[in-house]
Amino acid sequence: MQIAIPIYDGVTALDAIGPYEPLSRIPGADVRFVGAEPGPKECDTRALSLVAGYSVEEVLSPDVIVVPGGEGSRRESGDALLPWIRSVHPTTRWTTSVCTGSLLLGKAGVLDGLEATSHWIYLDMLRDYGAKPSHDRVVEQGKVVTAAGVSSGIDMALRLIQLEAGDELAKAIQLSIEYDPQPPFDAGSPDKAPDQLVELVRAVERGQADDGG
């Protein structure tokens, strides 16, 4: 099974690496990090680059695509991947996204008429692309599966493995990455965090987005 993860300058690393880690453990998985051009892609923090080993021309019919988000999803570095997303989507088994990767799926026309999710701060933007925003952590609409912000891609990937290969492999991979989450607080979604904190995080994130940061 060929799994393509398109990356671009301004990507959020955990959006990509969260699902990559479990998906790469499917026996026979051929995981390819794909760029509009191959080579290093600078993450949104500018503290790290992930290397795209393949260009989009080299990955023409992946079985699965996982589109990560990040501030680059709202600028041309992300938009450079739209023709490829449009071209490969008709023949995928699963077309998926994490965080604001769903904005790229939206811009590519994949989400029109579908329920979908994204990072909670950007969820309403999905309406611009004809999608119906959902507050679920993982939203399944046929072969199109979108996940919420940043860390949600781990949950989505385990669900994909379950759908594709069954419960036993999904559990085995969960155990192999010791995914027994124990966050020190229960503040990971806007439904659970105090309103004041939600507004603070929204303001900080939107401020950075306005700076192009």
Added chain:
Amino acid sequence: MQIAIPIYDGVTALDAIGPYEPLSRIPGADVRFVGAEPGPKECDTRALSLVAGYSVEEVLSPDVIVVPGGEGSRRESGDALLPWIRSVHPTTRWTTSVCTGSLLLGKAGVLDGLEATSHWIYLDMLRDYGAKPSHDRVVEQGKVVTAAGVSSGIDMALRLIQLEAGDELAKAIQLSIEYDPQPPFDAGSPDKAPDQLVELVRAVERGQADDGG
């Protein structure tokens, strides 16, 4: 606050990226991926490289180090970082590891006499370095903090942020990465998964380790 994440060929990407993502959101964080030599480091899957932007000679007194694991922790690519770990540890505020990164801390002499954790499959190896294996997900021993397998670095990083900067910032960062985990199964630790699955995963992982994979 300077946060150094040493990487090497054979690193497990999520071990590094799990804690990187929350730690990089601390205001003023200066996160540096460090290599024995700078440049791309091939992950254990061989499907991805992470780029070390700095050599160990350029990062001489980090406030925090986060040592990730991976099969390279059991061969010379990981061992090449031992002199650096020994050299920076005395002046860190926090010396930490994820997964089999604790084997590198052990080899560097950091864990002698301390409780520590690792990926559950490799936990007993900590005894070789004078450490007392713990089944806790995050083990704090003064400034030395070790985390369990692969995905546990996210939990550890949020705990570090709490200790260093307080509850509010830790909650804000948890919310910003939407860390509201919803794994589809409760099979993420050997205490929770069926015994048969535990033995299967152990056999597969040990087989890959014997192959050098």
